[in-house]
Amino acid sequence: MVFDRVVVAGVGLIGGSFALALKAAGVARHIVGVGRRKETLDEALALGIIDEASVDWASALRGADFLLLAMPVGQMENVMAAAAPHLEPHTIVTDAGSTKSDVVDAIYRYFGSRLANVVPSHPIAGAEKSGPSAARVDLFRHRKVVVTPLEQNAPHAIEAVRAAWAACGAELHQMTPAEHDGVFAAVSHLPHLLAFGLVDDLARRPNAEQLFDYAASGFRDFTRIAGSHPEMWRDICVANRMALLKELDAYVAELARLRELLDAGDGAGLEKIFACAREARTAWGERRG
Amino acid sequence: MVFDRVVVAGVGLIGGSFALALKAAGVARHIVGVGRRKETLDEALALGIIDEASVDWASALRGADFLLLAMPVGQMENVMAAAAPHLEPHTIVTDAGSTKSDVVDAIYRYFGSRLANVVPSHPIAGAEKSGPSAARVDLFRHRKVVVTPLEQNAPHAIEAVRAAWAACGAELHQMTPAEHDGVFAAVSHLPHLLAFGLVDDLARRPNAEQLFDYAASGFRDFTRIAGSHPEMWRDICVANRMALLKELDAYVAELARLRELLDAGDGAGLEKIFACAREARTAWGERRG
Numbered sequence: 240m241v242f243d244r245v246v247v248a249g250v251g252l253i254g255g256s257f258a259l260a261l262k263a264a265g266v267a268r269h270i271v272g273v274g275r276r277k278e279t280l281d282e283a284l285a286l287g288i289i290d291e292a293s294v295d296w297a298s299a300l301r302g303a304d305f306l307l308l309a310m311p312v313g314q315m316e317n318v319m320a321a322a323a324p325h326l327e328p329h330t331i332v333t334d335a336g337s338t339k340s341d342v343v344d345a346i347y348r349y350f351g352s353r354l355a356n357v358v359p360s361h362p363i364a365g366a367e368k369s370g371p372s373a374a375r376v377d378l379f380r381h382r383k384v385v386v387t388p389l390e391q392n393a394p395h396a397i398e399a400v401r402a403a404w405a406a407c408g409a410e411l412h413q414m415t416p417a418e419h420d421g422v423f424a425a426v427s428h429l430p431h432l433l434a435f436g437l438v439d440d441l442a443r444r445p446n447a448e449q450l451f452d453y454a455a456s457g458f459r460d461f462t463r464i465a466g467s468h469p470e471m472w473r474d475i476c477v478a479n480r481m482a483l484l485k486e487l488d489a490y491v492a493e494l495a496r497l498r499e500l501l502d503a504g505d506g507a508g509l510e511k512i513f514a515c516a517r518e519a520r521t522a523w524g525e526r527r528g
Numbered sequence: 529m530v531f532d533r534v535v536v537a538g539v540g541l542i543g544g545s546f547a548l549a550l551k552a553a554g555v556a557r558h559i560v561g562v563g564r565r566k567e568t569l570d571e572a573l574a575l576g577i578i579d580e581a582s583v584d585w586a587s588a589l590r591g592a593d594f595l596l597l598a599m600p601v602g603q604m605e606n607v608m609a610a611a612a613p614h615l616e617p618h619t620i621v622t623d624a625g626s627t628k629s630d631v632v633d634a635i636y637r638y639f640g641s642r643l644a645n646v647v648p649s650h651p652i653a654g655a656e657k658s659g660p661s662a663a664r665v666d667l668f669r670h671r672k673v674v675v676t677p678l679e680q681n682a683p684h685a686i687e688a689v690r691a692a693w694a695a696c697g698a699e700l701h702q703m704t705p706a707e708h709d710g711v712f713a714a715v716s717h718l719p720h721l722l723a724f725g726l727v728d729d730l731a732r733r734p735n736a737e738q739l740f741d742y743a744a745s746g747f748r749d750f751t752r753i754a755g756s757h758p759e760m761w762r763d764i765c766v767a768n769r770m771a772l773l774k775e776l777d778a779y780v781a782e783l784a785r786l787r788e789l790l791d792a793g794d795g796a797g798l799e800k801i802f803a804c805a806r807e808a809r810t811a812w813g814e815r816r817g
Contacts (some may be wrong), residue, residue: 311794363744383742425730426743430750433722434784435805440782441714442808451812454673454715455652457756459816460749461719465809467746469802477795486789491783493729494776497721501773506602506766513758516724519731520754523740527748 240402241266242304248273248318250283253335253362254309255374258288260407263376273299283371284390300325305403308334312415313474326350331399332357337423337471339387339416341478346389354391358400359416361385361423362409369468371503380408387416417482424482432483434465452521479493529691530555531593535762537562537607539572542624542651543598544663547577549696552665562588563599572660589614594692597623602763604631608638621646622689626712628676628705630767635678643680647703650674650712651698658757671696676705691706706771713771720761721772722753792817 245261247254250272254526261267272289272294274280282294293299300306300322315336326332332350337341342359349356364382384404388397410451414422441450476483500508534550536543539561550556561578562585563569570582573716582588589595589611599607604625615621625631631648639646653671673693677686690700703711730739765772789797 347667349607422735422739422742425739426747426785430726430747432790433726433783434750435802436786437719437722437779437784437807438809439801440779440806446711447808450711450714451808451815453652453674453711454812457753458715459813460721460752461623461723462809463749464746465802465805466813467806469799469806472802473795473799476790476798480790480793484787486782487787487790490726490729491780491787493725494722494780494783497725498773498776498780501721501765501769501776504766504769506762509765510758510762512728513724513754513756513761515731516727516754517756517758519736519740520727520751523743524748524755526740 240399241268242403243268244271244303245305245307246271246273246299246311247289247307249308249321250274250289250371250374251309252305252365252369252373253376255283255286255288255371256364256376256378257307257335257362257403257407258283259310260379261403264406266283266403266406267305271299271303274310279371283374286371286374287312288371288374296322296325300327300330303327303330305399306330306332307403308332308336311471311474312336312338312341312478313470316345316349319345323349323353326353328353330356331396333386333400333403334362335360335362336478337361337427337475337476338480339419340481342406343387343389343416354389354398355393357389358392358397359387359389360400360404361387361419362404362407372507377408379404382409383412384409385412385414385419387414387419420479420482421485424479424486428475428479428483429486431464431467432476432487434462435467435472435488438462438465480481529688530557531692532557533560533592534594534596535560535562535588535592536578536596536598537611538581538597538599539563539568539578539660539663540598541662541667543596544572544575544577544660545653545665545667546596546598546624546692546696547572548649548663548665549668550692553695555692555695557595560588560592568660572663575660575663577663578743580776585611585614587621587801589616592616592619594688595619596622596692597621597625600760600763601625601627601630601767602759605634605638608634612638612642615642617642619645620688622649622675622692624649624651626650626716626764627765627768628708632676632678632705634747637787643678644682645685646678646683647685648676648678649689649693650676650708651693651696666697668693671698672701673698674701674703674708676703676708693757709768709771712776713768713775717764717768717772718775720756721765721776722779723751724756724761727751727754
């Protein structure tokens with residue numbers, strides 16, 4: 240499978256790495272970058288990430304075989320609204336959004352006439368840096384990509400999206416959008432919320448400076464994700480708030496159980512929970528290698 | 529300052545490293561290890577960590593200038609009860625417990641006649657491994673040690689305890705026991721409880737395996753401390769439960785605020801909290817180098 244014309248909307252870390260990987264794998268002949276900011280597009284062009292830059296959807300999408308939507312989830316709706324009128328009947332579309340139910344809602348609203356060809360996906364990859372200069376040809380190599388097809392998707396469209404990510408070296412997985420959002424609310428979105436919350440709580444104390452002075456390596460690792468991008472995580476949390484609220488409630492119930500044990504000085508009860516956690520965490524770490 | 533006879537009760541990571549460091553600094557002439565398990569003492573002896581092993585408090589403490597209590601906090605009371613009748617009037621005592629209010633309580637109960645000489649302390653150092661073989665001469669180098677003197681402490685006793693830790697290369701700090709426990713409840717004990725709680729919550733789900741399959745590097749760092757020793761953390765949590773309950777309640781209140789914002793889809797409110805956290809976390813990381 241070779242795509243003659245691939246359009247990448249959002250040429251930062253994710254979109255840029257996708258473009259580099261498709262080109263390196265020889266599955267994209269011509270790559271057009273689309274974005275809001277001309278400087279970002281110029282940078283991607285100068286870095287050889289894209290072959291052509293465009294701020295005009297009509298010309299960018301003319302004859303396009305494949306479109307990747309790789310902007311923050313908060314911008315997804317506006318981008319879909321702008322792109323929809325210019326989508327060719329044969330263009331295969333996917334996205335790289337961190338949440339899927341909200342993206343699917345938007346797909347139904349804006350791409351309703353093209354549902355056969357619009358296959359949502361989520362590459363589980365990221366890095367500390369962002370922007371075109373952070374893009375890497377191997378960002379997706381051996382990383383998971385979760386494809387969450389719609390009932391209406393054509394088999395060849397699902398296959399094309401899977402093939403594009405496979406060309407990037409990714410490991411393909413498949414789930415429903417709701418299942419995806421539940422899983423990532425639990426193992427990604429909730430931990431981010433919890434880490435942001437702890438650091439915010441401490442930072443607002445009158446003795447914040449003293450507290451941070453005595454924080455050590457456990458605190459460092461626990462709060463690393465509190466250094467994540469506020470705008471991006473705002474968008475993810477709002478987009479996935481139904482699943483995230485459910486996870487938050489389950490976690491608060493767990494904390495209530497821990498509080499009872501603590502209050503009662505029930506060392507054996509606490510140790511049981513800690514031991515279960517340690518066993519699961521250690522086994523996971525070992526599986527992961 | 530040179531100690532002719534130093535007794536180290538508990539010759540694992542902390543006690544063993546203390547012994548190695550005092551010897552290397554030339555401030556301890558003869559080091560006696562005391563412990564419950566003969567094999568551990570024999571191992572410490574074979575590794576050259578101690579000069580003499582003893583399971584008998586009376587002979588171990590005879591003529592001792594300095595005693596370090598370096599066992600888990602849960603064993604502190606029993607050890608104090610056993611050591612108290614054999615303490616010489618001139619012996620300087622300190623401990624390496626992670627909590628201080630409970631240790632101070634025990635000091636008043638068991639070492640009531642020796643309060644001038646018993647100066648609590650807490651070295652902020654640890655490692656993944658434990659036992660004598662994990663001991664390192666440089667474990668305390670450039671690490672903080674918090675000394676929490678009692679009103680009744682003699683100045684020369686405080687000075688001796690500070691000098692011993694300084695000989696290990698540590699950076700000396702001083703607080704009240706209550707202040708110590710509040711600070712460490714916030715920046716160490718609470719994060720451990722939160723990480724144990726999250727992993728336990730997920731591990732008990734029917735789809736635990738799927739959840740862990742999709743956990744990535746953010747989850748890895750956030751939950752690293754959930755791999756900590758259950759017995760040790762049970763003891764710390766129970767020992768410091770008053771301060772820890774206070775911190776847990778403050779954190780649950782923060783989560784309630786986050787829940788309200790999420791439920792209302794208040795992206796701006798969430799972003800404000802995330803941005804405050806990110807700024808504080810980044811500044812802390814930079815100060816820390």
